[in-house]
Amino acid sequence: MNNQTYHSIQSRFLTSGLATPCYIIDEAKLIANGQILKEIQDATGCKILLAQKAFSNYNLYPVLAPFLAGTEASGLFEARLGAEEMPDKECHVFCAAYREEDFEELLLYADHIVFNSPAQLKKFGVRAKNAGKEVGLRINPECSTQDGHAIYDPCAPGSRLGTTFAQWQREMSPEYIALLDGLHFHTLCEQDSDALETTLHAVEEKFGCLLKDMKWLNMGGGHHITRPDYDKERLKRCICHMRDAYNLEIYLEPGEAVALNAGYLLTRVLDVVQNGDTTIAIHDMSPACHTPDVIEMPYHPPLFSSGENGEKQHTYRLAGPTCLAGDVVGDYSFDTPLSEGDFLLYEDMAIYSTCKNNTFNGMPLPDIWEAKSDGTYRLLARFGYEDFKYRLGTNEQKR
Secondary structure, eight states, rough: OOHHHHHHHHHHHTTSSOOOOOOEEEEEHHHHHHHHHHHHHHHHHHHHEEEEOOOGGGGGGHHGGGGSEEESSSHEEEEHHHHSSSSSSEEEEEEESHHHHHHHHHHOSSSSSESSHHHHHHHHOOOHHHHEEEEEBOOOOOOOOOOGGGGGHHHHHHHOOOOOOHHHHHHHHHHHHTSSSSEEOOOOOOBHHHHHHHHHHHHHHHHHHHTTTTEEEOOOOOOOOSSOOOOOOHHHHHHHHHHHHOOOEEEEEOOOHTTTOOOOOOOOEEEEEEEEEEEEEEEEHHHHHHHHHHHTTTOOOBTTOOTTTTTTSSSEEEEOOOOOOOEEEEEEEESSOOOTTEEEEEESSSSTTTTTOOOGGOOOOOOOEOTTTSSSSEEOOOHHHHHTTTTTTOEEEEE
């Protein structure tokens, strides 16, 4: 997409007349991402799954289904969603610890069930196998390739995620190894394929002797495959090496890569206030409620037609309307002053947004719209007072 086309699309969203705040999911960009993922699968024979934890707007699953092998879930509800909304595709699930009361129902939806620990494998593995499911164990290669953001590093010291080789040697008997169809690891977060290559060296060094007895290897998520500068050729080499060296079927389960840069959050300035040298624009989008990763990571989301702090003539701190003092996105600059009623467009808002938002302070949830390839809009979801109220108590009329 050239710069002119890009600016035309974003400008169209700003003048769409949609009530704010609202999420806008771009069908054309989802298709473009899907085509990249399909090309990787066609070139290597791997299978790519949608990690629903990042993007689970199921009305768009029919758009994505032609490009994907299925879905990945983190528990019962996501597994059911994937099975129902992307039928006739594979449904994989990994959970750090399964609940006994959920497991029988989970067997109705999942094709592959990955366990986090030898103890969970021993508790549930035979039941999964008897139900005809593919069974896997998550491994921890203890190879951290991330710089900062330890909260998202599954290989951080003391991590609860995955079985280390020392744990394997201590707790895995031939009886339980025989239950396994494959191994799973997930160590990356928004990273390029050089980090995967480094991780694979550690996987082979510690677990290579076990791979020859497996049918498949799931390399997890965190692969930023659809980012423009991502090294796709190195990824292909990594996949083909593991496929050929160990005669394995290879799975990847990215979340962000599926919907990267495919969503927006349209918001409107409600007030502009001054505190000392800081000018604050309060808009009707709350980062604490509507984009919680902005505060949790934290990170500075891209904003259409803006610059960094001090880059352009007019700098503002952009913030939400809740009572939380830290309900702040960050400092941005603009060519012209902001005024009440101005519209702003946050970018890359399809991922970890609609699936993580909340109603703290009684904040209404934004509408969710699909921007279709033909230039029209389709309303996917609209929320109101009842969505806030009945998360907190019983709807007496439905008792």
